[in-house]
Amino acid sequence: MKKVIRYVILFSFALLEISPVLFLLAGTFMGNQEIVECVAPVLKKGDGYASWKLFPVFPTMKNIVELLLDSPEFFQMFWNSVKIAGGILAGQLIFGMPAAWGLARYSFTGKKIIYMLYIIMMMMPFQVTMLSEYLVLDRLELLDTSSAIILPGIFSTFSVFIMYRFFCGIPESILEAARIDGAGEFQIFFRLGIPLGAAGIISAMVLSFLECWSMMEQSMTFLETKSLWPLSLFLPEIEDGNAGLSLCASFAALLPAVIVFLSGQDYLEQGIASAAVKE
Amino acid sequence: MVKRKKAGFLFVLPGLLGVFVFYVIPFGDVVRRSFVQAVGSGFAGMKNYHQVLSNQAFCLAAGNTLRFVLVCLPLLLGLSLGIAVLLQGQEKGKNFLKSAYLVPLAIPAASVVLLWNIVFDQSGMLNGILSFFHLKGKDWMNSGAAFGVLVFSYIWKNLGYDVILWMAGLHGISESIYEAAKVDGAGAWKCFFYITLPNIRPVAFTIIILSFLNSFKVFREAYLVVGNYPQEKIYLLQHVFNNWFLELSVDKMAAGSVLLCIVLVVFVFLLQRSWDKEV
Incomplete structure (x- = not known):
């Protein structure tokens, strides 16, 4: 039991520490529309709260290509x-x-x-x-x-x-x-x-x-x-x-x-x- | 032997010259300027210091900075020590966990700004999660709660650094003391209070200093997220210096730098003395 608690504590902190990287990684492969849908409330364009996905539903390389070639x-x-x-x-x-x-x-x-x-x-x-x-x-x-x-x-x-x-x-x-x-x-x-x-x-x-x-x-x-x-x-x-x-x-x-x-x-x-x- | 002394000094000399040119000599000039009037070059006595200490922005910022340090340091030190102790007993995934904790060290503030906006906005993810539990959210960035966001940023960023430091200290405690205590029937808590804590005191000194110094870097997140004039509660010394710099108040900056320098040196000196005395 003690062991389980230790595992949970240690791994949840680890998750908290690396979550920003995971979020950004997912965002890198998302299309503009998917991102806007997620964060619409923050942009004052929708009700409810912002959300995020760890795996893009429609993964795309479009933004990466644009960043590499056009910025x-x-x-x-x-x-x-x-x-x-x-x-x-x-x-x-x-x-x-x-x-x-x-x-x-x-x-x-x-x-x-x-x-x-x-x-x-x-x-x-x-x-x-x-x-x-x-x-x-x-x-x-x-x-x-x-x-x-x-x-x-x-x-x-x-x-x-x-x-x-x-x-x-x-x-x-x-x-x-x-x-x-x-x-x-x-x-x-x-x-x-x-x-x-x-x-x-x-x-x-x-x-x-x-x-x-x-x-x-x-x-x-x-x-x-x-x-x-x-x-x-x-x-x-x-x-x-x-x-x-x-x-x-x-x-x-x-x-x-x-x-x-x-x-x-x-x-x-x-x-x-x-x-x-x-x- | 004389030749060897000379060699030692020659090794140090080039770097030392640079340190003098870029830091020591100009700081001497700053000390001089702190006693000189802003306009003209008349002797101002303690006038600049008086001006700084009675400056409202400075006092607000100094108070906020002090409060920030007093809240953050114990939180960070306690949390990281707890994790370090748990991690020591962990066998599986120890290395993975260590690197996960350290990841934020590699993340520039610019990269997390976007996420902080999505998470801490009035209709951001954090409030979304809170509302799921029927808790009322806050406008984290534009209210007193911004202080909490700053505390979170600081702990998120420095947790791994401190865990590694604590673990280095824990590593130095001989295993045989613990074994002897266990034979005598001491439990995990007793071991922690009577063996671990007294034995990591010397390391704790270094860790307090390093964590304290790192607290000055939290300005980056604060600045990138909310700019030069943030919510009153997170208006820090760094903001004051920055704004003085923008308005070119050399007299105030000079006195402010000297004051801050003195406070830091005195803090470290007192901490060291109290440390040496008690051991």
Whole structure:
């Protein structure tokens, strides 16, 4: 009996968590008319309440085709998102990864202060740094360019923290052995640090990607030109004509994140858990 | 040894420079501006702070944000801990369940906006379900109930993240303690209160901080669903900052950012102290 209750609780929460994806998936294959019929009350066109179907009665690919072939704005936004996420991730590998390594494996004057600074930075929500970011981007004449989103994103310290945790877990004896064999510090980082800390690096990248893909405060604030906007600012609307297209677009917007999520899931879990467990 | 210290610092330096250029130095400028008059450059003393603290919108938003945190944090922490404990004893489908809980992490706010509209509209699905049970529905988005929608969004989004964190903590508790307790005749509840709870205290600290910080991101859903001027009950600090930014009130923003930063640092510091003391 206890077992049954546990099953019911665990699976009903799981269902609640994934239901939006299921809804959008169904909506992607529905025709406009079917959607409008379902949500007519919300559109103030019918009585009763909105409803939904988990399986379309008249499945169609029409909206998918229209989205893929006939919506240039959507594609523009999609590629903007890819560009922003790609730029930030690459930058975090170039700047964040060595920083995490340096903080994790070496002791030098001021290290503690730098570490504290990184932790405090990690905790600050966008609202605290909004004005300072604006001021520096204005000074560098970067406002209203993709760099306004990418450059500050590169130096966000959250991914450094995740990689730091994993780098700390590498046994010192391995590095010591390499030093005795005459390896230089940079060699050790590239030959031992990166491969042995790979799980942490991937975890940090998966988490960063998910964050980049849905971040919108920065773009809202620093990008005026709509053609630069990422997909996270795409505001789908349900009207008679484009209901299907909107649903389709909503689904397409979450697809890359879900793919990264599914393929990097173990790493994602490790990355999240690394914050909880002290080394 | 000196060489090694230098190497460590060199690893950290490029990333650190970026952090200084984009965050630390401009934040210093923000602190300066918070003491300077909006027009001209005269010293304003505490005037800007006074202005912010007596600003009606700011007080409303600060109160709402605090209320949101006080309602959400205990709910989320309790619920996710419960699920984590149940999930630990689960054999079948454990991995599937874990990923199902994590899915919302990958879903950008833009993708759920449409669904939220269909579900929470006055004639939306939620009211449909309520009416089936002969309960009176609400106009969820345009009344005080919007607060509930926000709470739901937050918990929906962060549940899996916290479950994974708790599970990492639970994993660290040695199985033998439970076995010993069972031999002595302790039931499941006793085990939970006398073994699980005391042993996950250190992890709980991290989880509270992370969940608290994630609560600032719920603004995304609020913004995309109802825009810049939402229902009074869900007018959050993020809305204030956004509106100040739009009207370019640099003086208010500067003082507001500094205040928020101080509150956050003090909160974390106090939490840490109370944590260390009790252990």
